[in-house]
Amino acid sequence: MTIRFGLIGCGYISKKHLFTLSGCPEAELAAISDVTEERMAEAADYYQSLRGLKPEVARYREYTDMLADPSIDAVIVAAVSGLHAEMAKRSILAEKHVILEKPMTLSLEKADELIRLAKEKKRKLMVCHQMRHRPIMKKIKETIEEGKLGKLYLGTAALRLNRSPAYYAEASWRGNWEKDGGMLINQGIHLIDLLQWFLGDVTSAYGDILTASPGKETEDVAAGILTFANQAKGVIEANIITQPNNLGSSLSIFGENGSISLEGPSLNRISRWYIAGEETDREEAEKLNDLRGEQEAMYDNFIRSICADDPLLVDGSEGKKALETIFGIYQSALTKEVVHLPLPSFQTADMRKK
Numbered sequence: 001m002t003i004r005f006g007l008i009g010c011g012y013i014s015k016k017h018l019f020t021l022s023g024c025p026e027a028e029l030a031a032i033s034d035v036t037e038e039r040m041a042e043a044a045d046y047y048q049s050l051r052g053l054k055p056e057v058a059r060y061r062e063y064t065d066m067l068a069d070p071s072i073d074a075v076i077v078a079a080v081s082g083l084h085a086e087m088a089k090r091s092i093l094a095e096k097h098v099i100l101e102k103p104m105t106l107s108l109e110k111a112d113e114l115i116r117l118a119k120e121k122k123r124k125l126m127v128c129h130q131m132r133h134r135p136i137m138k139k140i141k142e143t144i145e146e147g148k149l150g151k152l153y154l155g156t157a158a159l160r161l162n163r164s165p166a167y168y169a170e171a172s173w174r175g176n177w178e179k180d181g182g183m184l185i186n187q188g189i190h191l192i193d194l195l196q197w198f199l200g201d202v203t204s205a206y207g208d209i210l211t212a213s214p215g216k217e218t219e220d221v222a223a224g225i226l227t228f229a230n231q232a233k234g235v236i237e238a239n240i241i242t243q244p245n246n247l248g249s250s251l252s253i254f255g256e257n258g259s260i261s262l263e264g265p266s267l268n269r270i271s272r273w274y275i276a277g278e279e280t281d282r283e284e285a286e287k288l289n290d291l292r293g294e295q296e297a298m299y300d301n302f303i304r305s306i307c308a309d310d311p312l313l314v315d316g317s318e319g320k321k322a323l324e325t326i327f328g329i330y331q332s333a334l335t336k337e338v339v340h341l342p343l344p345s346f347q348t349a350d351m352r353k354k
Contacts, residue, residue: 001026001307003028003073003074003097003306004028004030004071004072004074005021005027005029005031005072005074005075006029006030006032006033006067006069006072006076007029007031007032007033007043007075007078008076008077009033009077009078009080009101010033010034010040010042010043010078011034011079013078014043014076015043015046016295017076017078017099018043018046019295020295020296020298020299022047022050023050024296024299026307027299027303029047029055030058030071030072031058031059031066031069031072032044032057032059032060033059033061033063033065033066035061044057044059063087063090064090067090067094068094072096073096074099074124074302074306075087075097075099076098076099077091077098077099077100077101078101079101080171080180081106081173081181081185082106082176082179082180084100084101084103084104084105084106085107085111085114088100088105088114088125089110089113092114092117092121092123092125093117093121097123097124097125098118098123098124098125098126099126099302100114100127101128102127102189102319103181103185103186104316104319105323106178106181106347106349107347108323108324108327108343108345108346108347109345109347110347111316111319111323112320115317118315118316124305124306124312125312125315125316125319126298126302126305126315126319127314127316127318127319128298128314129189129190129314129322130294131193131194131294132194132313132314133293133295133297133301133313134291134292134293134297135288136267136270136285136288137194139284139285139288140198140253140260141198143260143275143281144198144255148257148275148278149253149255149256149257149258149259149275150255150256150257151255151256152198152228152230152232152254152255153233153254154232154233154235154252155195155199155228155232155233155234155235155251155253155254156234156235156236156250156251156252157188157191157192157195157234157235157237157238157249157251157252158237158238158249158250158251159187159191159237159238159239159249160239160242160249161187161239161246162240162242162243162244162246163183163240165213165215168213169215174216175213175216175217176216176217176218177217177218177349178348178349178352180218181218181348182209182218182219182330182348183219183222183239183240184236184238184326185323187240188222188326189322189323189326191238191249192322192325192326193314193321195234195236196234196321196322197321198253199230199232199253200229200232201229202229202325202328202341203227203228203229203340203341204226204227204339204340204341205224205226205227205328205329205331205339205341206224206225206329206332206337206338206339207222207223207225207236207330207333208222208336209221209222209223209329209330213241217352218351220239221238221239221241222237222238222239222329223236223237223238224236224328226325226328236329246265248263248265248266249263249267250263250271252272258274258275258276258278260272260273260274261273262289268289269289270282270285270286270289273285298313301313324342324343324346325341327343327346327348328341328343330346330348330350331343331346
């Protein structure tokens, strides 16, 4: 069975999807949609060059016209953050399976609506937290679930990037709470997703933010303290004002029997892998750390879920968890109090009250 995909949004992030699709034997790109003809032409040419042939790719200025095509099985939503919810909703209502770029939505109400609709319509809804599919991340998850770290005490995540004023000036929606959602939502969400995947559900959040750059609404600095259901603590430190350029990220897990820490531009370096009594574990981890392919594994999971009803690693409910954790930090920044999860409601537009 070949899954025919439609792509909504032909910007920068779409190239990752097009590259991955070009190598999927059970998938093909059938249509693309963008508001500009130039971007659609570039996307189609890029995909066709990778595929090594000239498959016909339909082009639609209006994505709703693309959704009316009954031959399209699944849709990739890769437009700007503020449009994710509506585009995914219309896609599900059009009986399409959906791959949804992060963040899945900018409000809890809309996230819950997508989860409900996907269930009602029996459509697959996958949120792009591809880092979970990386072999080293699966190894960490397996190590924790096997109890090798013992009782978990602490998880930390740090993000130190640079996003210049010119970056925000390139697009009017960037740096806008209602349309963009914030630095944690766009740059920090993968780290926070991994942190809660490893340590479990978050029960409370306390945090604060700082907006330093002129001409934008959203945060440049964020700090958060989390409490997990197992009583472990989490510490988040993130910024996009690191000079003169990106410094990288780090993610660490500390338990009674060991410590694991990854660092580097894309968490590509193991700085600590210690498990009491496990000498060979580090060697295996080092080999796995050299492997990537998370985007391909994510697509494979999605296609197998459609064809064989395999479970999705990150469905709508799982994708919502990192979103709600960030919303907890944001709400705490507004109230200056500890916020308990799950939240009754929240949307990034609420941050304009700050």
